Amino acid sequence: MIKPNQLIETQLSAWCAKTFTACLPAADLNGVNLGVNASRNEQFGDYQCDAAMKLAKELKSNPRALAQQFVDTADLPDLVEKIEIAGPGFINIYLKNEGLANQLTAMLGDNTLGLPNLGKNQTVIIDYSSPNVAKPMHIGHIRSTVIGNSIDRLYRALGYNVIADNHLGDWGTQFGLIILGYREFADMDALKTAPVEELERIYVTSYNMSKEDPAWRDRAKAELVKLQQGDAENRALWEKFIELTLSEFNRIYKRLDVAFDLYRGESFYNDQLAETVEKLQQAGLAEESNGALICNLEDDGLAVAIVRKSDGGYNYTTTDIATVASRTAEFQPSEIIYVTDDRQQLHFRQFFHICQKLNIPTKLTHVWFGLMRLPEATFSTREGNVIKLEALLDEAEARALEVVKKSSPDMSDEQQREVARAVGIGAIKYTDLSQNPASLVTFTWEKALAMDGNSAPYLQYAYARIASVRDKYAAKFPDINPDAFPIILTEEQERRLAIKLTRFAAAVETAARLHRPSVMADYLYDLSQAYSSFYQNVPFLKAEEGPRESRIRLCELTASVLKNGLALLGIETPERI
């Protein structure tokens, strides 16, 4: 009755629900969670069910008596060793070692490692990174890029059809200033060597001039109008700015191993803005106010949102609504996920609300994260304390290279650099991915580039050790096929590792559902700790035949889970580090 490769948690939850329903045929159990949780503390078993206490509250009866009734009627599934009642009415569930071993064997035989295909025939659009044209990426941009990319990978792993869309800020009033500034004082050499930096300098200079000189402001405005009316020359310049910016951004994306399916910036939706506003008016959602057209959401506890400025121009709310409408019509996604910093929360709530009132069926999710700041201050261009993204990546690789040179002096220079690249970039990504995005993030070099403790290099080190052991085994016992031996769990470190391994799919599912890669990072770190402890305390190459092969298979599975799991965070796993 039990498929070995089905999630243990799902199996046990179904079993508990069934048993409780049988115990209480008259009661209405809808709305009560009758499932199990992984035990936090191993002295309380492998899984626990707290439904007896919840039911007792609902039915005004005694929780321990209910739990006792459960135990009396329960028909234990094959993989359950025993169940116990503890405390106020917990039901603790202990799994058989053979049950765990079966699960591990099934995982070894499945190249998805037991991941469910939750996303079958469902399309999800993930809108992330989305930097502005003509502004260099600094370390504030890395969060949207890295978190968004991990969510992208998690959804793909669960079988969703993912469309990663880079919604570039490629339209707006700043282009009048940039075009004018470009014509007047662009430094062509700088534009070749550091294009985006130069474009930003042009913008900032031009912007400052416009504040002091009304004539300059008027000229910039004229350039903007020409661009908006399709003037060929300005259009060509605008396209050039985008191209220059993208060529630089793509270099960074390549380093970060981030790829998009679409690069549809705001400009893509330009010709749909007027009709979007018309739709709002037809639906009675928009009204005139002080010369502008607004959506008044105050009855819904939200602030007023402007959908057409008093000068006739449109702004981001309108663009975003048009974007949703366009995406919904073209791709029929079941969900659109936006990854941005938390300053945009109000905006997203407003425009999600408007979309709902327009009866757009798509589920819209805003994944937000705290802005990164320095211990002493926030980043600002004015303060001059901005850290460029590429500088951060360079520094990470340089520091990793020092460590590699020291610990792997025999490697070729080329290999050392390659390892340092994977380790350095991994460390940066992991720092961002391993914490709950909601909390404030204070940037320190020390933390961003940590190479020990809870860090990507720790996980990569665990992986490299396994790879090394695997190769040693193959060299030493070329004629033995470990798969011909069963997995047997005897040592406590082995069992702990086994339990963690079986929870891989649940971790992926939770991380995706909560849109939190940190869940995945936590899981992998936990797993690596269990492995390191196993590695240090249980001999395997030196064990006798049988246990040796069983343990090699455990190593093999751990390696697969680490490799696949880290890939979901966009982190590489070199075979040697």
Add this chain to the structure above:
RNA sequence: GCCUCGGUAGCUCAAUUGGAUAGAGCAUCGGACUUCGAAUCCGACGGUUACAGGUUCGAUUCCUGUCCGGGGCACCA
């Protein structure tokens, strides 16, 4: 002023979304390399979960109030 997010060990963060004795890393201290890779492992130290009430078998988690900090609140995104 209103809205919103946060406050957990000296520091940086967790806590299966209401579960049992609040866990990790860093730092500090003490152990383990002629033995499968010491970027490791084993152990110690470290807590009135900002504060005060409330809800209940049970609260870091939910509610109310207060304090501290981040962010937002009409033509930037």
